[in-house]
Amino acid sequence: MSLRNFISEAISPWMKNEGPDADIVLSSRVRLARNLSKPPFPIAASKEQLEEVIDLVNKKCVTHTHRKFGELELLRMEDMKKNEKRVLVEKHLISPNLSDESKAGAVLLSEDESLSIMINEEDHFRIQVLLSGFQLTEGLRYANEIDDWMEDKVDFAFTENRGYLTSCPTNVGTGLRASVMMHLPALVITRQMNRILPAINQLGLVVRGIYGEGSEALGNLFQISNQITLGKSEEDIVDDLRSVVSQLIQQERAARESLLQQSKLQIEDRVFRSFGLLSYSRTMESKEAAQHLSNVRLGIDMGLIDNVSGNILNELMILTQPGFLQQYAGEILSPEQRDQRRASLIRERLKLEN
Amino acid sequence: MLCQECQQRQATLHFTKIINGEKTEFHICDTCAKDKGEYIPGSNSFSIHQLLSGLLDVDQPISSSGSGFMKPRAELRCESCGMTYRQFAEIGRFGCSNCYKTFNEKLDPIFRRIHSGNSVHGGKVPRRIGKDLHVHKEIERLKQQMQEFINSEEFEQAAKIRDKIRSLEKSLNDKKEG
Ligand SMILES: [Zn+2]
Ligand SMILES: [Zn+2]
Numbered sequence: 087m088s089l090r091n092f093i094s095e096a097i098s099p100w101m102k103n104e105g106p107d108a109d110i111v112l113s114s115r116v117r118l119a120r121n122l123s124k125p126p127f128p129i130a131a132s133k134e135q136l137e138e139v140i141d142l143v144n145k146k147c148v149t150h151t152h153r154k155f156g157e158l159e160l161l162r163m164e165d166m167k168k169n170e171k172r173v174l175v176e177k178h179l180i181s182p183n184l185s186d187e188s189k190a191g192a193v194l195l196s197e198d199e200s201l202s203i204m205i206n207e208e209d210h211f212r213i214q215v216l217l218s219g220f221q222l223t224e225g226l227r228y229a230n231e232i233d234d235w236m237e238d239k240v241d242f243a244f245t246e247n248r249g250y251l252t253s254c255p256t257n258v259g260t261g262l263r264a265s266v267m268m269h270l271p272a273l274v275i276t277r278q279m280n281r282i283l284p285a286i287n288q289l290g291l292v293v294r295g296i297y298g299e300g301s302e303a304l305g306n307l308f309q310i311s312n313q314i315t316l317g318k319s320e321e322d323i324v325d326d327l328r329s330v331v332s333q334l335i336q337q338e339r340a341a342r343e344s345l346l347q348q349s350k351l352q353i354e355d356r357v358f359r360s361f362g363l364l365s366y367s368r369t370m371e372s373k374e375a376a377q378h379l380s381n382v383r384l385g386i387d388m389g390l391i392d393n394v395s396g397n398i399l400n401e402l403m404i405l406t407q408p409g410f411l412q413q414y415a416g417e418i419l420s421p422e423q424r425d426q427r428r429a430s431l432i433r434e435r436l437k438l439e440n
Numbered sequence: 441m442l443c444q445e446c447q448q449r450q451a452t453l454h455f456t457k458i459i460n461g462e463k464t465e466f467h468i469c470d471t472c473a474k475d476k477g478e479y480i481p482g483s484n485s486f487s488i489h490q491l492l493s494g495l496l497d498v499d500q501p502i503s504s505s506g507s508g509f510m511k512p513r514a515e516l517r518c519e520s521c522g523m524t525y526r527q528f529a530e531i532g533r534f535g536c537s538n539c540y541k542t543f544n545e546k547l548d549p550i551f552r553r554i555h556s557g558n559s560v561h562g563g564k565v566p567r568r569i570g571k572d573l574h575v576h577k578e579i580e581r582l583k584q585q586m587q588e589f590i591n592s593e594e595f596e597q598a599a600k601i602r603d604k605i606r607s608l609e610k611s612l613n614d615k616k617e618g
Contacts, residue, residue, distance in 0.1 A: 123537050126521040130535030208533070230564070237566045243537035244569050248547075249561030251540050253533045255547075256554055260563040290556055316551055317558020421450055 089434050092414055097401055098177055098199035098216070104397075105219015109387045110335050112267045112307070112400050113218055115178070116225035116324075118233055119252045119261035120211040123243040127253040128188065128206045136190035136206045143194065143205055146239040154231065155196035158203070163191040169418075172409030178216065180204055201232060208253050209261075211236070220331065222264055226324050249316065259316030264324050266331050269399065271306040271384045272341035273334075275353075282337070286330060290314050305376030305403065310334075342388055357385030365436050369422075370429040375406055379432075394439045402432060443469035518542040572612060579608050 105114070121127055122142075125135045144160055151157050163171060163185060171185040179199060184191045184207040194203040204212040213236070215228045236242075243251040249259040257263070273279050286293050294309045310331065312323045345353050360381035363370075370378075383399035385391040404410065406428045412419050415427055443451045449469035516525040523535035525543055534540060540547070551559040565573070582605050589598035 121537065126536040127534060129531070129533050130521040130523060233564075234567060237568055242566055242569060244566055244573075245540065245561075246565070246573055247560055248540055248551075249563055251534070251537045253535075255532070255534070255550060258551065259555070259558075259561045262563070314555045314558065316555040317560060317562045319563045323563075 089414075089431070090438060093401065093405065093435070096173075096177075096405060096410055096413075098179070100198050100200035100216055101218055101400060102397075103218050105217055105221050107335055108219035109396065110269055110338050111220035111331065112269055113216060114221045114225050115217075115263075115265045115267075116215045116222065116229045117263045117265075118211075118213040118229050119209045119250065119257045119263075120213065120233065120236070121209050121243040121251055121253070123241045125210070128208060128210065129253055131189070131206075133189045136188075139210050140190060140192045140205055142240060143192075143203075143211075147194065147236060152196075152232070152235055154228065155198075155201045158194040158196055158201070161193050161195065163188060163193075169409055169412050173413055176404055176407040176409045179214075181207055181212075183207055201228070203232070203236075209257070220266065220335070222266065222324050222328050222331070226262075226264065226320060230320070256313075257315050260318070260320050260323065262315055262320050262323055263311055264327050265309055265311035266327070268308050268310060268331070268334060268338075269306055269380065269383060270308055270334065270338050271380050272345055273338050274306050275345065276341045278337065278341060282334070286310065289326070289330060291327060291330060305373075306380045307376070307403070342384075346388060353388070354385075354390055357381050357388075357390050361385065361391065364432050366433070367429045369425045370432065371425055372406060372428065375428055375432065376403065379403060394436070398435070398439075402435060405431060405435070441467050443467065443472055445469070445472035516542055516546075575608055575612055579605055582608070 101113070105111070122139060125131055125139060128136060131139075140160075140162070148158055148160050161174075166174075171180070174180045174193070175182050175185055177199065179195060179202045180191075180193050181204065184193065184204050188206045190206050192205040194205065195201070200216050202214045202216075204214070213229055213232050215225045215232070217225050217228075245251065250261040252258050252261055270279065273282065283293055290313050292311050292313045294311075295307075310327065312327050314323070318326075360378035364375070364378050364382060379399050379402050382391065382394065383396065386394055386396045386398070405414075408419070408424055411424050411427045411431065414431065415423075419427060441451045443449050444467050446469065449472075451467035451469055517523070518535060518539045519542070520538035521535035523539055525546065528534060528539065528543060534543075548559045582601050586598050586601040586605065589595070589601065
């Protein structure tokens, strides 16, 4: 398969749309945890009881086409190869837990992959909507629509007092986890993250540096999500997260501006060194790749590099994960082989730009 | 860098979690990441569960020596799924929706610690079940009212309310069958 074809198959259609503030917020995700009222939760249920949950969904939901998300496809974990599941994990459509631990796991996927409903993960259902850019309100609206659509057909576990009942007490109430993936290189370079992270935590939000060590997260990617699910309305939870994200966007933009004004040469040097390494390296670890991809993306967003598309960071962060590298290679790879493949895939991808 | 879990394989996942202001770094290999169910991103975090089991107060077992006359307290056990409160405290997960009823008296402090002082739902009410809930509540209220009329021997009023209750109950049953 050519690289171009591979990429177009590998990248979820929802990722190709550029959402608002997509230069800083790579993606928005809204997840609702739901359970049926009768059968035990997956942790306490038998394989047979969980199969019945899948059958119920298959009968009641798959046969109906949803007006926004179209037809949903049901995939059972037991029917899939190990690397196929891994690829779904790397696309963030299923969790590793569903892939490897569930006694009878399945997922319902929409064609554009912006909607996935995990079945028999920690809860009977995990409704997840993924959108590009900063679209938390839209994400919540779509997730709510799917929730209502399902609730017409099946009985959810709900009480007035505790709300939606979930297996883990950290999800009870709304069952809502809203999150954004943010690229914040200028705040990291200007050493402001150390100050910002604790403040965000105090607001009841969780920050996770991805591929990195806290304020020096490699790839400069941060996932920010709500922690509290009980006692607040869905709208308030999303609004609180949104206002923090908006402030972070402003601060990141201001930091980029000041970098351009005060240390343009150093920033240019950093960006083009990374561009050079990505263009010519023969072997590269994922941590190193993440850092250089972040720098190149920053260069694109700051107008320093103009012949490479901005989507390259999102795309290559996913494509250079082990599952995708193996799928592209058509075989299982050792970590050393992966590093080699990763470097060559990035080189080829950059050549496509010219 | 070697994996911090097994100290054998090369660490391939590196990340930091900050939970309630506490920063923890992780450097683990693929195999251990899978064992832990830990991955990036969007996975369940085992550290939340560790945190949680620290929050749940497990009743100390009553020692067999010493107070020989004390009967050990019967343990809370969910009739639907069989989960005991001790098991819940250990794994940090409920086994079914009925566990919430069974362990109810113990849940308020746990929820308050996890959810910044909140223990009561303040969000969405599902349309269909929500309507039924409303009807059930209304039936409860009417039953009380009916009892009051019966107590004060106003049987005509009580009969009127009984009819109202019947028609509400009928509407619930019709919906189930329909
Ligand atoms: Zn290990
Ligand atoms: Zn139970």
